[in-house]
Amino acid sequence: MAQALVLERKGELSLREIDVPDVLRPDDVRVAIHTVGICGSDVHYYTHGRIGHFIVDAPMVLGHEASGTVTEVGSRVTSLQVGDRVCMEPGIPDPTSRASKMGIYNVDPAVTFWATPPIHGCLTPSVVHPAAFTYRLPENVSFAEGAMVEPFAIGVQAAVKAALKPGDTCLVTGCGPIGLMTALAALASGAGTVFISDIAAPKLQIAGQYKGLVPLNAKEVRPRDAVSQQCGADWGVDVVFEASGFPGAYDDVFSCVRPGGTVVFVGMPVEKVPFDLVAAQAKEIRMETVFRYANVYERAIALISSGKVDLKPLISETFPFAEGIAAFERAASARPTDVKLQIKLPG
Numbered sequence: 001m002a003q004a005l006v007l008e009r010k011g012e013l014s015l016r017e018i019d020v021p022d023v024l025r026p027d028d029v030r031v032a033i034h035t036v037g038i039c040g041s042d043v044h045y046y047t048h049g050r051i052g053h054f055i056v057d058a059p060m061v062l063g064h065e066a067s068g069t070v071t072e073v074g075s076r077v078t079s080l081q082v083g084d085r086v087c088m089e090p091g092i093p094d095p096t097s098r099a100s101k102m103g104i105y106n107v108d109p110a111v112t113f114w115a116t117p118p119i120h121g122c123l124t125p126s127v128v129h130p131a132a133f134t135y136r137l138p139e140n141v142s143f144a145e146g147a148m149v150e151p152f153a154i155g156v157q158a159a160v161k162a163a164l165k166p167g168d169t170c171l172v173t174g175c176g177p178i179g180l181m182t183a184l185a186a187l188a189s190g191a192g193t194v195f196i197s198d199i200a201a202p203k204l205q206i207a208g209q210y211k212g213l214v215p216l217n218a219k220e221v222r223p224r225d226a227v228s229q230q231c232g233a234d235w236g237v238d239v240v241f242e243a244s245g246f247p248g249a250y251d252d253v254f255s256c257v258r259p260g261g262t263v264v265f266v267g268m269p270v271e272k273v274p275f276d277l278v279a280a281q282a283k284e285i286r287m288e289t290v291f292r293y294a295n296v297y298e299r300a301i302a303l304i305s306s307g308k309v310d311l312k313p314l315i316s317e318t319f320p321f322a323e324g325i326a327a328f329e330r331a332a333s334a335r336p337t338d339v340k341l342q343i344k345l346p347g
Helices: 040-048 149-162 177-188 201-207 223-231 247-256 277-282 297-306 321-333
Strands: 002-009 012-018 028-037 065-073 085-088 126-130 134-136 169-173 193-198 213-217 237-242 257-265 286-289 315-320 340-344
Touching (some): 002 321, 040 321, 065 149, 134 297, 149 177, 177 193, 193 201, 247 257, 247 277
Parallel strands (some): 169 237, 193 213
Antiparallel strands (some): 028 126, 065 085
16 A cells, blocks of 8 residues: 555545555666656546546546666666666556567557556656656756656657758647647757737737747737748748647638648647648648657656756646645636646655
8 A cells, every 4th residue: 555646536536545566577667756847638537527438437646757766676677776866757658568579669559658547647755667668867857857857758749750950940839848848849859930929918928038939929929920921921931840639720720731731630639620621732731640658758857958958947846745635626716827836845
């Protein structure tokens, strides 16, 4: 039994002891959790009790964005040792599946993912995890930054799928945590200018602190107008990243990309979204989709360690584990000034 932050059912959280998997197999490591970020999916399970066909029908430990310290290694583990500071990739695929063999293990139908029913998450003092999906943090990367690697990896995955070229001009629709991290990943991947649009002025103000990011308040300026001024009235940006999941953003997606450009769908709408396929065909737009990430964790860590990406300004507040329920209530309130809330565990 271990103390954990447990989602009992929709709208009900508790800090209590719960039985979680604790067997250390030969290829596993045991990790003392230090910091856990609160993700939008965690909040959605808390407020709605489900995401699509994933339904919370039994108590579940939340959390999947984590960093910590290795306290024990399995008998076959040679890549890590006790005392290593690490972060963990929360999805565990079947290594023998067709998807894994193709290198796209993130879409393996058999993947198990922390805090996705019925799998427990990591908001508990200690977890056991495969060493293959546990990554050593460089000395200059803090635990707080280590817990940001998971959401940042989504942005890196988006940049990889976009096949960015040096100097590309981009637009990111949506200035939430994933939109911001996608924009920063695009800059770090060689983009020259990255527009980022939203209606939340406080988040756009945070984006404006980064050189190369150009915030666009969609209440005040049409993204198409800003793109036309930069790229020409009959042209557009090289890549659009749709990171809002908001149906109203899809018109901007196709109007703002240049002929032959690329659209990467990162945000996940709650409902089905109609879009103008003919507009996409008329420009021969290449369209890519992102679901989590695969084979990018080491890239994400390297970008943070090198200083090319600074995620520290995106951490809005850190709560002690004892105040974990209050942290989730704060996250559910969706303050416009908040980007990423984190929980620090004791010890």
